[in-house]
Amino acid sequence: xxxxxxxxxxGKPSEYPVVSGTIGPDVIDIRKLYAATGAFTFDPGFTxxxxxxxxxxxxxxxxxxxxxxxxxxxxxxxxxxxxxxxYLLLNGExxxxxxxxxxxxxxxxxxxxxxxxxxxFRGFRRDAHPMxxxxxxxxxxxxxxxxxxxxNDPQQRLIASxxxxxxxxxxAAMAYQYSVGRPFVFPKNDLSYTGNxxxxxxxxxxxxxxxxxxxxxxxxxxxxLHADHEQNASTSTVRLAGSSGANPFACxxxxxxxxxxxxxxxxxxAALNMxxxxxxxxxxxxFIARAKNKDDPFRLMGFGHRVYxxxxxxxxxxxxxxxxxxxxxxxxxxxxxxxxxxxxxALKDPYFVDKKLYPNVDFYSGxxxxxxxxxxxxxxxxxxxxxxxxxxxQWNEMISDPQQKIGRPRQLYTGATKRDxxxxxxx
Ligand code: ACO
Numbered sequence: 160x161x162x163x164x165x166x167x168x169x170g171k172p173s174e175y176p177v178v179s180g181t182i183g184p185d186v187i188d189i190r191k192l193y194a195a196t197g198a199f200t201f202d203p204g205f206t207x208x209x210x211x212x213x214x215x216x217x218x219x220x221x222x223x224x225x226x227x228x229x230x231x232x233x234x235x236x237x238x239x240x241x242x243x244x245x246y247l248l249l250n251g252e253x254x255x256x257x258x259x260x261x262x263x264x265x266x267x268x269x270x271x272x273x274x275x276x277x278x279x280f281r282g283f284r285r286d287a288h289p290m291x292x293x294x295x296x297x298x299x300x301x302x303x304x305x306x307x308x309x310x311n312d313p314q315q316r317l318i319a320s321x322x323x324x325x326x327x328x329x330x331a332a333m334a335y336q337y338s339v340g341r342p343f344v345f346p347k348n349d350l351s352y353t354g355n356x357x358x359x360x361x362x363x364x365x366x367x368x369x370x371x372x373x374x375x376x377x378x379x380x381x382x383x384l385h386a387d388h389e390q391n392a393s394t395s396t397v398r399l400a401g402s403s404g405a406n407p408f409a410c411x412x413x414x415x416x417x418x419x420x421x422x423x424x425x426x427x428x429a430a431l432n433m434x435x436x437x438x439x440x441x442x443x444x445x446f447i448a449r450a451k452n453k454d455d456p457f458r459l460m461g462f463g464h465r466v467y468x469x470x471x472x473x474x475x476x477x478x479x480x481x482x483x484x485x486x487x488x489x490x491x492x493x494x495x496x497x498x499x500x501x502x503x504x505a506l507k508d509p510y511f512v513d514k515k516l517y518p519n520v521d522f523y524s525g526x527x528x529x530x531x532x533x534x535x536x537x538x539x540x541x542x543x544x545x546x547x548x549x550x551x552x553q554w555n556e557m558i559s560d561p562q563q564k565i566g567r568p569r570q571l572y573t574g575a576t577k578r579d580x581x582x583x584x585x586x
Pocket of ligand 1: 422450458461
């Protein structure tokens with residue numbers, strides 16, 4: 160706890176405690192502000208507002224640092240696995256070998272979905288966006304697993320968490336198989352979390368599917384890099400939905416809906432579409448000019464971030480991984496050359512330099528996902544799959560927080576003041 164912050168509003172002084180975390184900016188605890196002054200704070204977009212206390216993920220946007228439970232993201236991406244990172248996010252510590260085996264086994268044994276859920280898919284058009292299917296089907300899980308919707312029971316919360324992490328890859332794979340008109344593939348328990356997902360997505364029942372270790376490794380890395388990211392829009396959505404006591408399946412469906420937007424998770428799809436539209440490096444100046452033009456709504460997708468005013472550390476890992484994966488798979492995608500050239504040009508352009516716009520996680524992930532064989536409309540689904548563990552960890556943290564209250568922002572009202580109703584024949 161530091162010094163108090165002093166406020167003088169209309170000649171009436173009041174003081175607010177300044178609270179320090181373990182690292183990062185101090186916060187001014189303004190919970191008593193309204194009672195003391197009758198005024199609200201105004202912060203659309205929450206650029207200066209900490210909405211909760213959290214011990215899961217830390218970001219230093221100026222330095223380009225991302226830590227999960229204290230561990231740097233690049234170390235986790237290079238040395239860990241998605242299952243291990245999931246355990247870490249949920250439990251706060253890295254697991255022992257026995258703990259990891261037990262956790263992985265539990266997740267593996269929850270990967271099947273209720274058989275009736277498969278019928279739910281048939282209500283969607285074949286050309287439905289897979290994120291639309293994800294919103295619907297994940298929300299529908301609350302109708303199938305009534306025994307894990309009591310949020311006040313820690314055991315039910317644990318089971319719901321395991322179910323969500325385990326079933327999301329199955330549902331995501333089903334969304335893909337449905338879109339290409341192929342039958343659903345059941346999970347196989349001797350495969351890893353990521354290998355299992357790849358098989359459920361790409362296998363057809365007529366032949367054996369061998370998981371390619373290069374693809375499995377790249378996919379696992381992408382999952383690690385997307386696992387959590389502090390209080391971003393979709394995580395805050397999950398927390399806000401959960402703050403009313405809604406069940407965890409409904410809350411995660413809300414998070415998926417928020418993630419879909421092109422300013423958030425939808426940017427990976429938009430970034431690759433943009434790179435394909437640019438096509439060849441000689442067209443880059445035209446697109447840079449459009450991004451800088453105030454009258455053109457076009458933005459360089461995969462560039463810029465609300466928090467990172469430096470390189471997104473996840474983009475650094477993915478930039479290297481993109482070259483590795485394409486080399487290992489023997490693929491040569493001109494989109495990667497366009498991406499590299501665009502990055503170089505933008506990083507030297509005063510517009511991007513002055514506004515501190517750097518490549519974000521979405522800039523290179525699409526190149527890798529496309530090399531693996533995913534269509535662009537699946538990119539955000541993969542993001543949702545990986546982020547589910549972060550959402551679940553944050554939701555659990557919120558429910559266990561004794562300070563937790565229903566989230567209820569206030570407003571600056573600018574509408575009409577009180578006026579009398581006029582009957583329609585008098586208007
Ligand atoms: N291309 C061109 N200009 C940009 C870009 C961009 N990608 N990003 C920001 N700017 C400009 C804005 O026009 C604005 O200019 P101004 O100050 O002259 O008005 C300035 O930079 C600040 O941008 P804001 O939108 O105010 O910043 P904010 O923090 O609200 O936005 C966001 C961050 C939404 C990520 C933005 O950078 C963006 O739209 N980027 C493209 C989409 C994208 O890649 N999103 C993925 C984010 S990462 C994730 O969700 C995993």
